[in-house]
Amino acid sequence: MNIKRMAIMLTASAVVFGGVLGFVQFRQHMIAQYFASMPKPVIPVTTEQAKSEKWQDSVSAIGTLAAVNGVDISASTSGLVTEIGFQSGQAVKKGQVLLRLDADVERANLRSAQADADLARISADRQRKLVRTDAVSQSAVDKAEAELKVKEANAAGLRAQIDKKQVHAPFDGVLGVRKVDLGQFIQAGTAIVNLQDLSVMLADFSVSQRDLALTSVGRAIRMTTDAWPDRVFEGVIAAVEPQVDAKTGMVLAQARFLNTDGALRPGMFARIEILRPDMAEVVTVPMEAVSYNLHGDAVFIVKDGADGPEAARQVVQLGERKAGRVVVLKGLEAGAQVVTTGQLKLENGSKVQVSANDPLKQAAKAE
Template identity: 60%
Template sequence: MRIKRMIVVLVASGVVFGGVLGFVQFRQSMIKSFFANAPKPVLTVTATPAVMQDWRAVVPAVGTLQAVNGVNISSSVSGLVRSIGFQSGQDVRRGQTLLALDSEVELGDLRSAEAEMALARVTYNRNVSLLRSDTVSQAALDKVEAELKVKAARVAGLRATIAKKTILAPFDGTLGVRKVDLGQYLEPGDTIVNLQDLSKMLCDFTVSQKDLGVVSVGQTVRMTTDSWPGETFEGIVAALEPQIDAKTGMIGVQASFPNTQRRLRPGMFAKIEIARAEIDRAVTVPNSAVSYNLHGDAVFVVTETAGADGKTIRAVERRVVQLGDRRDGLVMVHKGVEAGELVVTSGQVKLQNGSLVEIAATDPLKPAAAATP
């Protein structure tokens, strides 16, 4: 009796578990069938055709701007600031007085030294007259002459020291912020103010030795800066370093740029482009069309097929591309895309190979512009 009861329980349990397992498998089969037969969503993207155009390759570089003349004005002697002859940010001319240090002590020493020099000159002239009558010896005259030269040298030294007490502008330029005050005691080398000649800017950068044949003095250079986005400044190559850095294989280059409007400032970082002489024909696409990846850069190309109802079906094909130079928002494509093919320029994040797409006139991710009243 007990054995029969156990058999009944086992049979009932098997039926229950079998039913549950069958239901789970049936549900999974139905879910898989639903997703397999569900229509693919149509994603909205923007696209533009790849274009074949003339492309002049460039040598890119990054440099730093500096003024053609720039210096921190300082004094070579110490002293109290007696007067200041400039304002912060002022334009000055070469030779203009910027600052004067107190020189009363030196002026007093100069007057004393000049009196001693005058006495030494009188003594020398007297001994010259006495030498003609053999009253004094040549040795005595030589001693007096040496004393006169010593006195004259001391006078010249004091005059030079007094001249250094007056600080003059070494060249035309624009002053920065004043660093001193009246009555302040200056030590030699203390900065008074910064002076920059902004009429012309220099840009120092380096290029690879393989591009040495492309770069020459007088060649046109294009420059862009973050301070003035969308604007290009043109200059020329002013100088090349005579020696290549053996450790890096790079050569130093200096370019010159006119700066009549004073929009360029020393210390700015700049992107440099030196155009090569040859012109190539190349397929180009917008930078926004490229998905950059460590495993290979790729673009999504729009393909068109005719549907059963006669409507055009657009899908995307992911292609790995070989890229070249980049410039003005475009990138050169050496391999992977042909001229005239549509490439997706926005909305790539949600795409995968074979996704259905609808091409919009504007970027669907950007808010629509406000209507003009």
């Protein structure tokens, strides 16, 4: 009896599971058939024609700007600040007095030393006259002249100390923010103010040793900065380090740029371009048309299909980038219609509708 009941239960279970399995397979078949019969969506895109143009290759580098002359002004001696002859941010000339320290003690000592020197000069003159009449010996004259030189040297030393109590601008330039106050006692070497000569800027940058042939003194280069993104500064290479860094294979170089309007400032980061002398005919596309991938960069092109325009994924090999465009070395010919927006929704064979205007660009223009 138990065997019969168990057989009935197993048979019922098999029928139930078989029905469920059959239903699942039937549902999957119907879903697949539904999606297979669905019409492909039409994706709106914008396109641009791949261009054939003359392209001048360049070597790119990142540099740091520095003034042709720049220094923190400081006094070479200690003392009390009695006069400040400048304002923060002021333009100064070479030799202009910036600061004076208290020199009353040195001036008093100078007067005493000058009096001793005058007395020694009178004594030396007297001895020279007496030696002509053999009233004194030549050794007395030599001693008097030596004493005169010692006294004059003492006076000159005190005058030099007084001169050091005045701080002068070493070159023409623009001052920074004042760092000392009137009446403050400062030690030798204390920074007073920063001075920068902004008439000429230097850009230090490094290039690979394989581009050393292009990095020659006198070669014209271009530079752009974040502060002035739409402005290109023209300059020349002024110096190249004679030694290649053995660890990195890089060579340090320095370029000079005129800065008549003071737009460039020390410490700025700059993008350097060294132009190659030859120009080549290349195919370029907008940078936004490229889909970057670890397995290979690609673009979508629009071609005629059986049911209208459709997209095709094209693997490309890219070259240099410049001014919003990128060189396509392999995989694309000039004249191809390259998708510039909407490619994230595309795959091979996707139907597309080419729009005349990019909605994002139109919105940005309207704004």
